[in-house]
Amino acid sequence: GAVVSQHPSWVICKSGTSVKIECRSLDFQATTMFWYRQFPKQSLMLMATSNEGSKATYEQGVEKDKFLINHASLTLSTLTVTSAHPEDSSFYICSVVGHGEPYGYTFGSGTRLTVV
Amino acid sequence: SQQGEEDPQALSIQEGENATMNCSYKTSINNLQWYRQNSGRGLVHLILIRSNEREKHSGRLRVTLDTSKKSSSLLITASRAADTASYFCVLYNNNDMRFGAGTRLTVKP
Numbered sequence: 001g002a003v004v005s006q007h008p009s010w011v012i013c014k015s016g017t018s019v020k021i022e023c024r025s026l027d028f029q030a031t032t033m034f035w036y037r038q039f040p041k042q043s044l045m046l047m048a049t050s051n052e053g054s055k056a057t058y059e060q061g062v063e064k065d066k067f068l069i070n071h072a073s074l075t076l077s078t079l080t081v082t083s084a085h086p087e088d089s090s091f092y093i094c095s096v097v098g099h100g101e102p103y104g105y106t107f108g109s110g111t112r113l114t115v116v
Numbered sequence: 117s118q119q120g121e122e123d124p125q126a127l128s129i130q131e132g133e134n135a136t137m138n139c140s141y142k143t144s145i146n147n148l149q150w151y152r153q154n155s156g157r158g159l160v161h162l163i164l165i166r167s168n169e170r171e172k173h174s175g176r177l178r179v180t181l182d183t184s185k186k187s188s189s190l191l192i193t194a195s196r197a198a199d200t201a202s203y204f205c206v207l208y209n210n211n212d213m214r215f216g217a218g219t220r221l222t223v224k225p
Contacts, residue, residue, distance in 0.1 A: 042217075044159075044204070045215070046213070046215075049212075106161075107158060
């Protein structure tokens, strides 16, 4: 099956700084990646769909200028939380979709962001 | 955009008992998947059932899908304390994936 690497696994940053989270597809070409956010004791909520070579599609209520997504290659998508605030503290998870169903449903291990 | 609705929200059982979780949805799907998550950590894919399938088994897991009722169930038989986790159904339709609210399962030793 597909292998997805997400880094960092956890990060603590100061309020006002920016944090970049990477999602890498290690063994296949991911044309589409999804970014999710999960608050404590809640389900995962889709933030945006990242498409290689084009602009990401953001879900309603997600600020595209705050959560910058770049999917410049078939193996890497990045999520940058800009000017982070404590309310952005959350668990962020990526998933990748490749060609064909066996590669369609692979998740990264997640990044726990704490903004202090 | 649709999202699955799961019930119960929380389930507490004794080790050895069976656990059943349900997921309902509103629109069409290509497939439905179940995932497990331990304490806000990464997700583990458990099982996938396609829209033309009615039942699948994997070890102690049994998943059913009723497309006419737009519902699915996950049964864990002979539960163990290690099964304690949150379980999510995920609806997949044309490259769109949506999570249900999840069921928090606690298995007491």
